[in-house]
Amino acid sequence: MSSLLEVKGLKISYGGIRAVRGIDLNVGEGELVALIGSNGAGKTSTLKAIAGLLPAGSGEVNFDGKDMNGVEASRRVSMGIALVPEGRGVFSRLSVSENLLMGAYSRLDAGIRDDLQRMYDLFPRLVERRDQLAGTLSGGEQQMLVMARALMSRPRLLMLDEPSMGLAPLMVKKIFETIKEVAAQGMSILLVEQNARLALQVADRGYVMEAGSITLSGASLLDSDAVRRAYLGG
Amino acid sequence: MEIFLQQIINGLVQGSVYALVALGYTMVYGILGLINFAHGEVVMMGAMVSLSALSLMAGLPPLVSLPLSLLLAVAFCMLLGYGIERIAYRPLRHAPRLAPLITAIGVSIVLQNLAMLIWGRDYHSFPQLFANHAHRMAGAIINDIQLAIVVAAFLMMAGLMLVVHRTRLGRAMRAVAENQHAAQLMGVDVNRVVSVTFMMGSALAAVAGVMVSANYGLAHYYMGFLLGLKAFTAAVLGGIGNLRGAMLGGLLLGLIESLGAGYIGDITGGFMGSQYQDVFAFLVLIAVLIFRPSGLLGERLAERA
Numbered sequence: 113m114s115s116l117l118e119v120k121g122l123k124i125s126y127g128g129i130r131a132v133r134g135i136d137l138n139v140g141e142g143e144l145v146a147l148i149g150s151n152g153a154g155k156t157s158t159l160k161a162i163a164g165l166l167p168a169g170s171g172e173v174n175f176d177g178k179d180m181n182g183v184e185a186s187r188r189v190s191m192g193i194a195l196v197p198e199g200r201g202v203f204s205r206l207s208v209s210e211n212l213l214m215g216a217y218s219r220l221d222a223g224i225r226d227d228l229q230r231m232y233d234l235f236p237r238l239v240e241r242r243d244q245l246a247g248t249l250s251g252g253e254q255q256m257l258v259m260a261r262a263l264m265s266r267p268r269l270l271m272l273d274e275p276s277m278g279l280a281p282l283m284v285k286k287i288f289e290t291i292k293e294v295a296a297q298g299m300s301i302l303l304v305e306q307n308a309r310l311a312l313q314v315a316d317r318g319y320v321m322e323a324g325s326i327t328l329s330g331a332s333l334l335d336s337d338a339v340r341r342a343y344l345g346g
Numbered sequence: 347m348e349i350f351l352q353q354i355i356n357g358l359v360q361g362s363v364y365a366l367v368a369l370g371y372t373m374v375y376g377i378l379g380l381i382n383f384a385h386g387e388v389v390m391m392g393a394m395v396s397l398s399a400l401s402l403m404a405g406l407p408p409l410v411s412l413p414l415s416l417l418l419a420v421a422f423c424m425l426l427g428y429g430i431e432r433i434a435y436r437p438l439r440h441a442p443r444l445a446p447l448i449t450a451i452g453v454s455i456v457l458q459n460l461a462m463l464i465w466g467r468d469y470h471s472f473p474q475l476f477a478n479h480a481h482r483m484a485g486a487i488i489n490d491i492q493l494a495i496v497v498a499a500f501l502m503m504a505g506l507m508l509v510v511h512r513t514r515l516g517r518a519m520r521a522v523a524e525n526q527h528a529a530q531l532m533g534v535d536v537n538r539v540v541s542v543t544f545m546m547g548s549a550l551a552a553v554a555g556v557m558v559s560a561n562y563g564l565a566h567y568y569m570g571f572l573l574g575l576k577a578f579t580a581a582v583l584g585g586i587g588n589l590r591g592a593m594l595g596g597l598l599l600g601l602i603e604s605l606g607a608g609y610i611g612d613i614t615g616g617f618m619g620s621q622y623q624d625v626f627a628f629l630v631l632i633a634v635l636i637f638r639p640s641g642l643l644g645e646r647l648a649e650r651a
Contacts (some may be wrong), residue, residue: 165527189533201528203521214521217514220535265533 122171132326149321192268204247215264252283308343348485353608361600362499367577368592370547372425387457392555408475427548461567585644
């Protein structure tokens with residue numbers, strides 16, 4: 113399979129802490145890949161480095177065959193990398209529709225209005241609230257909003273950092289259904305989750321990260337004893 | 347009653363100028379959480395540059411030379427604002443908050459001294475280009491310049507609100523103000539937005555500088571200091587970081603000052619006169635800081651700190 117994203121020997125350290133200690137990871141065209149692991153394993157740092165928010169200490173991030181070293185975060189968006197950050201990062205003082213338009217900031221084409229409508233079709237809850245300030249939305253609605261906002265950039269790789277965090281079970285279910293739907297449309301997705309079972313259920317493949325290193329990877333991690341013991345509670 | 351109306355008019359004129367300058371403070375604060383204490387000096391530079399341009403174009407008809415010199419002042423101040431941010435603030439973007447505050451004061455002193463070297467210590471008189479007609483309104487007087495100041499200021503404020511609330515650039519500005527990281531993830535070049543913000547604030551400051559010197563007929567290298575402080579007070583009064591607050595604060599401060607100066611003589615039985623005008627701005631500042639530190643329209647100041 114051709115790899116859209118290829119990470120080789122990535123190391124990240126900040127403030128003397130080595131958060132990521134040389135990992136290899138790739139996401140193929142149209143693949144849904146899960147990256148699981150406990151708190152502080154380095155998952156978020158990995159996503160931030162791919163998005164360009166954190167400088168890679170060493171190693172390579174290749175996207176679509178191009179070395180991303182030295183490419184500004186804002187440039188990476190127009191190249192097709194979208195990150196939905198942990199804690200969502202909605203613009204709470206902008207309206208819902210303005211948040212979505214911010215998602216399309218890097219685009220200058222004429223299809224933005226159509227995409228806006230597509231997002232409202234994908235997330236009907238957002239239609240009723242389009243003129244409301246995003247800060248007044250519930251947590252689940254905000255998660256929908258930031259996913260829709262990321263899709264508005266027409267990304268080729270969608271990275272989601274802990275989309276289930278802080279949400280009620282019903283809402284988590286809904287969000288994951290949407291993730292499956294987006295993946296089914298051919299989007300390449302890199303999903304970071306603490307809810308390992310859910311993530312591995314929807315993913316084509318997974319990586320397990322521990323203390324800055326990848327310890328396991330493969331397509332059938334749900335059946336792995338080590339994964340069961342450590343992340344799935346038996 | 348005539349005195350009252352007259353002071354209202356004077357207050358509106360002065361307040362319009364404060365509002366334009368306060369917008370510059372509040373825009374920069376909204377985006378960077380920084381008080382740009384050099385902003386008053388940008389106002390002064392605007393006045394001085396337009397004066398010099400006017401005297402260079404003395405032979406031209408005023409209908410040509412005035413707009414041209416205004417444009418020159420605006421362009422100069424936009425460059426100046428851009429340069430101030432690049433040189434004095436950007437290298438300190440991630441430094442402790444006190445550091446850029448100190449460089450701001452440094453920039454202010456540098457600009458003042460620079461202006462003193464270029465234009466000297468004397469008051470420069472602003473040429474009278476047009477006949478400045480006085481209009482009577484219910485016993486009070488407003489002249490052409492004052493009328494132009496109020497109208498132009500309101501037009502510019504309306505224009506700014508349109509840009510901030512109705513354009514892609516304005517959306518990006520508000521997004522950066524709220525969450526720089528998230529804005530970057532949308533593909534926003536944060537540095538560019540910061541530069542544009544400084545330039546927009548400086549353009550307003552340049553116009554304000556020309557307004558003040560045209561209204562009083564004077565310009566001086568030191569004029570930016572007190573004006574800057576008062577506009578800053580206006581921004582704090584309205585709620586710093588809030589655009590509507592800066593406009594409201596500016597107008598209110600102008601009104602408070604002029605009504606205060608108009609009536610202080612009566613109230614104190616002639617013991618104090620209108621020379622105490624400047625006191626009111628700072629009384630307001632102290633009162634706001636004590637009773638409503640987040641300002642009239644301000645919100646959640648603690649969140650920013």
